Amino acid sequence: MEDLTQSWSRLTLTNREGPGCSLTATDSLEELSILAKFFTKRNLSIDAIARTFNPIWRARNGFKIQNYGDHMVLFTFDNKNDVDRIIASEPWSFDKHLVAMQKYDKETPIDEVKFERASFWVQLHGIPPKYMTKEAALKISGVIGEVTVPKEFKEIDGGNFLCLQVSIDLSLPLCRGRLISLENGRQVWISFKYERLPNVCYWCGRLTHDDKECEIWIDNEGTLKPDDRQFGPGLRASAFTPTRKMGLTVPGYYSSRKKAETTIVTTPMEAEVTANLEQLAMIITENTQANGRSETNRVTPTKELKCNAQSNNNCVAESMTRDINYGLENNIKTDMNVEPLLDPQQHEFQLHSININT
Structure with missing residues (x-):
């Protein structure tokens, strides 16, 4: 028998089956959830997932885990700050495979939720010092995905590179870099390097499968050689810490001495x-x-x-x-x-x- 949940619109409903029951906020659970998609072919272990993420997330009051099948897992919290912090700290990985996450309101059926994007911190290497500006970084990185605009330049200043948070379309290959033209007509290659990058297919540059699962590898019946790879380990970068001091502004010599003498x-x-x-x-x-002595002097x-x-x-x-x-x-x-x-x-x-x- 065909599943009625998928075909009710074609049926003639009785008075008991038709509209008339409305659910409100008072009927719902006061919980906050994150729905995750694990991009791996291996079977998932709830215990292993808990052991992996619990010491990393350090949720204030813990969390619940529920496996919904098809490598979809629901994490439930009772603290909004925990949820916001986890989402803002993407990307996440499990067993070196990407885990795409998004906030989930529990209203949309899980099988209708699409995992199309994931956020990464991307480093831009090779920018000439003259163009090490926030404006130039935003213009260059636009091809990677949806860029989060930083509030201040020091948030993205890595010294010899700039680093921005970008939401990437998972259906597309990773962008390896960009060829830019300068005012003098010279062309410069800007390399893109991704922090905390999980397993990536070196044949097609996608994060949703491994090398041996790639259609390019399968179509060539496993005859491809390492030199045929269009992507490689050069896409990876160590995590950048913006709190590290990368530069210093020194005041004028005499003005600083005058200030020191009067302060x-x-x-x-x-x-x-x-x-x-x-x-x-x-x-x-x-x-x-009390002794009658003066202290005027x-x-x-x-x-x-x-x-x-x-x-x-x-x-x-x-x-x-x-x-x-x-x-x-x-x-x-x-x-x-x-x-x-x-x-x-x-x-x-x-x-x-x-x-x-x-």
Whole structure:
């Protein structure tokens, strides 16, 4: 009997079989899903898939896996950030074969979902330094697929190459490069290299099958030689880390020196010392006022710190030493536990606990 789910439109439906039942959001599961297509001929093991992706994805609350057959697997999460991060981190592979993924709303029948694209980070090598710009990179990489426009140039700057994220049509061969023309009439070949590239057919350049499954190989009855390959390992590239510093802008010599002479550099340690000095000065002032003595000729710690950057550390040390000595000489008691030690070589402060209680 023919499957009614495929032929109901040709049937005359009764009142019970016809429209009248509507499902809403309240009837659905509050879950987020990723549907994946594994481009391999081997049988899939759910346990092996879990062992592979669990330590890589590190999902906050874990995930569920369900095998739907035809190498289609449904991953279910309860955290939107996990889903967004996994999709943004394409490409993925399993057993060195491509795994195409997409968000799935569970409304479209699984057998109707098409896996036509996958995202890759593609490096552009051979661009003349004059044209190492975001605009040039976008123009060159347009033939690869749908390019994600970067916000800033530093996101794609690899030093001697540029790197962009591109959504590739899986029905087409990988683009090996592009011949570009410069203003002087010279032609330059720009090579495309793909990061985290899984198995690719070196006969036709597609990611959906291996060499021995390629129609070109089969049509030639296995007589092709390695020299007949139009693609090769040169398509692969090591992953690029944009956080690595690839360049530096150096300011003018004299302008930087002038700025250094007028700028007071305050480290966290100096800020702590200053706070201790102010507290000590307050205690000293209270005690001297109680004894009827004047402090008009004494420089306060706050004023003492107003010096240039090069002598700032010395000022703090001298001021603090003078305050502590003053307190000791005049039998001023305090529970502050501070001791300034200035390393003349490193110009850094260290705090050691001592009790100033005389």
